[in-house]
Amino acid sequence: MINYLYKIFIEKMITISNLQLRFKEEHIYKNFSLSVQKGEHIAISGDSGKGKSTLLHLLLGFIPDFKGNINIAGIPLTAKNIKAIRKKIAWLPQEIALNFQTVEELFMASFALEINKAHKPSLQEIANIFNTFELSESLLKKDIKEISGGQKQRILLASTLLTKKPIVLLDEPSSALDSKIKKKITDYIMAQDITIIAATHDDYWVAKSDKTIHLN
Amino acid sequence: MKEIVDISYLELFAGYALMLIPVFVFWYYKTGLVKDTLWATIRMTVQLLLVGFYLDFIFKLDSVLVNIIWVLIMSVIASYTIVQRSRLSYRLFLFPVLLSGIISIAITDAYFLGFVIKLDNVFDARYFIPITGMLLGNTIRTVILSLDSFYKKIDDEQTTYRWYLANGASRKEALQPFMRSALRIAFNPLIATTAIMGLISLPGMMTGQILGGSNPNIAVKYQIMILIIIFSSAILNVVLTIWFSNKIAFDAFDNLRLNIFRKRK
Numbered sequence: 217m218i219n220y221l222y223k224i225f226i227e228k229m230i231t232i233s234n235l236q237l238r239f240k241e242e243h244i245y246k247n248f249s250l251s252v253q254k255g256e257h258i259a260i261s262g263d264s265g266k267g268k269s270t271l272l273h274l275l276l277g278f279i280p281d282f283k284g285n286i287n288i289a290g291i292p293l294t295a296k297n298i299k300a301i302r303k304k305i306a307w308l309p310q311e312i313a314l315n316f317q318t319v320e321e322l323f324m325a326s327f328a329l330e331i332n333k334a335h336k337p338s339l340q341e342i343a344n345i346f347n348t349f350e351l352s353e354s355l356l357k358k359d360i361k362e363i364s365g366g367q368k369q370r371i372l373l374a375s376t377l378l379t380k381k382p383i384v385l386l387d388e389p390s391s392a393l394d395s396k397i398k399k400k401i402t403d404y405i406m407a408q409d410i411t412i413i414a415a416t417h418d419d420y421w422v423a424k425s426d427k428t429i430h431l432n
Numbered sequence: 433m434k435e436i437v438d439i440s441y442l443e444l445f446a447g448y449a450l451m452l453i454p455v456f457v458f459w460y461y462k463t464g465l466v467k468d469t470l471w472a473t474i475r476m477t478v479q480l481l482l483v484g485f486y487l488d489f490i491f492k493l494d495s496v497l498v499n500i501i502w503v504l505i506m507s508v509i510a511s512y513t514i515v516q517r518s519r520l521s522y523r524l525f526l527f528p529v530l531l532s533g534i535i536s537i538a539i540t541d542a543y544f545l546g547f548v549i550k551l552d553n554v555f556d557a558r559y560f561i562p563i564t565g566m567l568l569g570n571t572i573r574t575v576i577l578s579l580d581s582f583y584k585k586i587d588d589e590q591t592t593y594r595w596y597l598a599n600g601a602s603r604k605e606a607l608q609p610f611m612r613s614a615l616r617i618a619f620n621p622l623i624a625t626t627a628i629m630g631l632i633s634l635p636g637m638m639t640g641q642i643l644g645g646s647n648p649n650i651a652v653k654y655q656i657m658i659l660i661i662i663f664s665s666a667i668l669n670v671v672l673t674i675w676f677s678n679k680i681a682f683d684a685f686d687n688l689r690l691n692i693f694r695k696r697k
Contacts, residue, residue, distance in 0.1 A: 276594070276597075277685040278598075280683065296684075298686070299602070302597060302599075302600050305600075306599055307595065307599060312595055313589060313591070313592060314592055314595070329596070329599060329600055329605055330600075330601075332600060379599065381600075385598075
């Protein structure tokens with residue numbers, strides 16, 4: 217509780233005010249506002265098609281034709297600022313087909329980018345997170361086709377967290393995890409001092425988050 | 433060296449009898465291709481006969497200005513074909529495709545005609561027009577394949593492209609996997625054709641030169657050079673086309689504009 221109150225009084229990491237978004241005739245967001253503090257963990261829940269992923273896409277500048285104001289890490293979301301904003305974010309979509317041969321290439325894909333090269337994880341960091349996520353390091357040498365959906369999700373989650381970005385956006389981060397490992401990984405992620413917004417159907421994730429926004 | 437045997441118009445007409453074979457096969461299997469085949473044959477005949485007359489006229493005239501205009505017309509037609517076959521917007525893509533075509537031709541023509549074979553006049557109709565025609569004809573397919581696969585793949589795999597952007601990649605970095613894939617798709621056939629050249633097929637230009645009375649050694653040397661300039665012209669054309677079209681294909685947030693694709697009728 218003290219920790220949560222502390223976070224609230226620190227600083228706003230994301231603010232959305234009077235957001236309006238329409239696809240053709242349908243209002244996806246109408247006067248939607250949200251304020252996320254630094255280090256706060258937000259769960260976005262709601263039925264499929266209610267705009268959970270859309271909210272993440274909006275924050276990433278993938279849907280520029282919205283009305284209202286979005287501010288990320290003190291920077292207004294505009295075309296001019298989008299590069300600076302994206303440098304502060306790590307995003308893991310629900311489904312991603314990165315065209316790599318080995319698990320190691322997949323795991324290291326983020327760190328091949330110029331912006332993340334400085335955060336390339338040490339062998340110890342990899343060993344630690346693999347241990348927490350119950351992944352064997354020998355997996356790194358395997359062909360991507362040989363690993364399960366759950367293993368792939370854990371690999372990508374681990375890689376996303378190791379980029380050490382202040383804001384992490386996750387789309388259904390636990391959808392392919394079985395219940396035992398799901399709890400362990402959720403607890404680990406919730407213990408991180410980073411701002412997290414996750415679109416999720418997962419009750420445990422919702423329960424562990426600081427705040428839940430239910431879209432309907 | 434023996435004189436080349438001319439084909440009289442009557443003999444040419446007799447040669448068309450061979451087309452009865454595909455027409456019969458298409459008709460027998462009810463492919464619906466008979467009309468298209470006949471129409472394509474008629475078009476090909478008329479176009480080539482007209483080109484024969486034009487070239488005869490242009491070669492006799494041999495004016496630098498007319499030769500350049502002729503090559504520009506060929507470039508416009510090639511660019512139109514590329515955009516049409518790539519299913520991209522004419523309005524947005526015609527100019528970048530044309531510009532890239534002209535630049536790549538100018539570089540490779542200038543190098544080959546001016547530096548390698550050291551023509552006094554690089555616009556000499558006997559060299560400038562057929563060489564450029566061959567360059568255009570042989571690079572069209574490669575440019576179509578690369579453009580089509582590049583933009584289609586970004587559209588099909590939008591999440592992947594976005595993942596790169598969202599994780600801090602510059603647009604250039606985010607596009608690299610797609611560029612790599614487009615180059616592989618477009619150039620693999622050209623690499624394969626180059627590798628088997630002379631073993632399975634005798635290239636058209638060399639055959640034409642030999643039939644025209646040239647020494648086979650000279651014909652081979654020209655053919656080697658032609659294959660090399662086709663390769664470099666194609667890669668220049670592809671890279672420049674994608675580079676120029678990138679400026680209009682993405683919005684200020686680096687998102688792919690969906691209006692770059694032509695609407696399906």
